[in-house]
Amino acid sequence: MAPKIILTRPLPAEKGLEGGALLDQAERAGLVRVVRWTKDEPVDRKWLLEELGKGDTDGLLCMHNGEKIDEELLEAAGSSLKVVSTMSAGYDHVDVSALKKRNIRFGTTPDALTDATADIGAMLALMATRRAGEGIRAVLDGKWPEMPWNPLLLCGHGLQNTTVGVIGFGKIGQTTLKRLLGFGIKRCLYSTSRVGAPLDSSRDYFKTLPLADYLGIEVRPAESYDEIARESDLVVLCCPLTPQTKHLVDAEFLSKVKPTACVVNTARGPVIDTDALVAAIREGRLASAGLDVVTGEPDIPADHPLVKEERIVLVPHIGSATIQARSGMSRDAARNCLAGVGVEGFEWANEV
Numbered sequence: 562m563a564p565k566i567i568l569t570r571p572l573p574a575e576k577g578l579e580g581g582a583l584l585d586q587a588e589r590a591g592l593v594r595v596v597r598w599t600k601d602e603p604v605d606r607k608w609l610l611e612e613l614g615k616g617d618t619d620g621l622l623c624m625h626n627g628e629k630i631d632e633e634l635l636e637a638a639g640s641s642l643k644v645v646s647t648m649s650a651g652y653d654h655v656d657v658s659a660l661k662k663r664n665i666r667f668g669t670t671p672d673a674l675t676d677a678t679a680d681i682g683a684m685l686a687l688m689a690t691r692r693a694g695e696g697i698r699a700v701l702d703g704k705w706p707e708m709p710w711n712p713l714l715l716c717g718h719g720l721q722n723t724t725v726g727v728i729g730f731g732k733i734g735q736t737t738l739k740r741l742l743g744f745g746i747k748r749c750l751y752s753t754s755r756v757g758a759p760l761d762s763s764r765d766y767f768k769t770l771p772l773a774d775y776l777g778i779e780v781r782p783a784e785s786y787d788e789i790a791r792e793s794d795l796v797v798l799c800c801p802l803t804p805q806t807k808h809l810v811d812a813e814f815l816s817k818v819k820p821t822a823c824v825v826n827t828a829r830g831p832v833i834d835t836d837a838l839v840a841a842i843r844e845g846r847l848a849s850a851g852l853d854v855v856t857g858e859p860d861i862p863a864d865h866p867l868v869k870e871e872r873i874v875l876v877p878h879i880g881s882a883t884i885q886a887r888s889g890m891s892r893d894a895a896r897n898c899l900a901g902v903g904v905e906g907f908e909w910a911n912e913v
C-alpha cells in the first residue's frame with residue numbers, strides 16, 4: 562500500500578501553493594495516500610491523535626502555528642512514522658529529541674521565507690521608528706483634523722547613521738541588514754548563536770566574508786548582548802526560540818538601551834519579556850517597538866497592553882506571508898515529506 566501522509570492544513574494548489582500541487586500529483590499517481598485536515602484553522606488535536614493512532618501513518622506534514630509535535634503525538638503514531646515535515650523555518654513547536662530518539666526524520670523550510678521575513682523586519686523598523694503606527698491610529702480614529710502640522714508632530718528617529726544590533730545573524734538576520742542599508746545605517750553589531758563569535762563562512766549567506774567589504778559599513782560580532790543593548794539604535798531579533806533566547810530582551814536588557822532606540826522582533830514572541838517591553842516603552846526608556854510575533858499569539862485581544870501602546874507597531878505574524886514565500890515553503894515541506902516517506906524522485910529540501 563502507498564505510504565500515508567497526514568496534512569494538517571489545506572495547501573490549495575489552485576491558489577498557487579506549489580506544495581499542494583506536488584502532493585496532489587503524487588496522490589493521483591498512487592504514490593501516496595494523503596489524509597487531510599480540511600479547515601483553515603489549526604488541526605484539532607483529538608482528530609490528529611486519532612488519525613495517527615491508527616498506526617499506519619508514514620509522514621506528517623504539519624504547520625508551526627497552533628500545533629505541537631510532542632511525545633504524546635509520537636507515541637500515538639507508533640513505529641510507522643518515518644518523517645515529520647514542518648512548513649516553517651522555526652521549529653520550537655517540535656520536540657526534536659523525541660523525534661531523534663525514534664529515528665524519525667525531520668524537515669523544515671528555512672529558505673523560501675528569507676526575503677519575505679526580511680521585508681517585514683525592515684517594514685517594522687521603518688514604521689516603528691517613524692511613528693507610522695501612531696499616525697495610522699490617529700487617521701483611523703478621525704483625529705487628524707485635531708492635529709494640525711507642527712514642526713515636531715509625529716517626529717520619530719530616522720535610521721540614517723545609526724547602529725543596528727542584529728540578534729540571530731542567519732539568513733534572515735543578514736538579509737534584513739541588507740534591506741536596512743538602503744536607509745543609511747552605518748554600523749552593525751551582530752550575535753550568532755554564540756555571542757561574541759564571528760560569523761563563519763558556512764553561515765555567511767552572501768558568501769562574501771568579510772561582510773564589511775561587501776556591505777560597505779562596519780559589521781562586527783558584538784562582544785555581548787549588553788553591548789548590543791547599549792550601542793544599538795535599532796535592535797532586530799531574528800534568532801530561533803530556545804531556552805537560551807527566551808526573554809533575551811528582558812528588564813535587564815531594556816535597562817541598558819538608549820531611550821531613542823527601537824526593538825523589532827521577527828523571531829518568536831517569547832524572545833521578548835512582554836511586561837518588561839511595555840514598561841520600558843511606557844516609562845520612556847525605549848522609544849518604540851515593531852513586532853511580528855508576540856507571546857500568547859494569536860490570543861491577543863484589543864485591550865492587550867501591546868495593542869494599546871501606541872509606540873508599538875504590532876502585526877499578526879505575517880513575516881512569511883507572501884504567496885511566493887508560502888508557495889516555496891509548501892513546496893519544500895512537501896518535498897521533505899515525500900522524500901522522507903521514500904517516494905522516488907523527491908530530494909530533501911532541508912533536513913534538521
Ligand code: DGY
Pocket residue numbers: 625626648649650651652674880881
Ligand atoms: C516560520 O516559518 O517559522 C514562520 O514564523 C511561520 O510560522
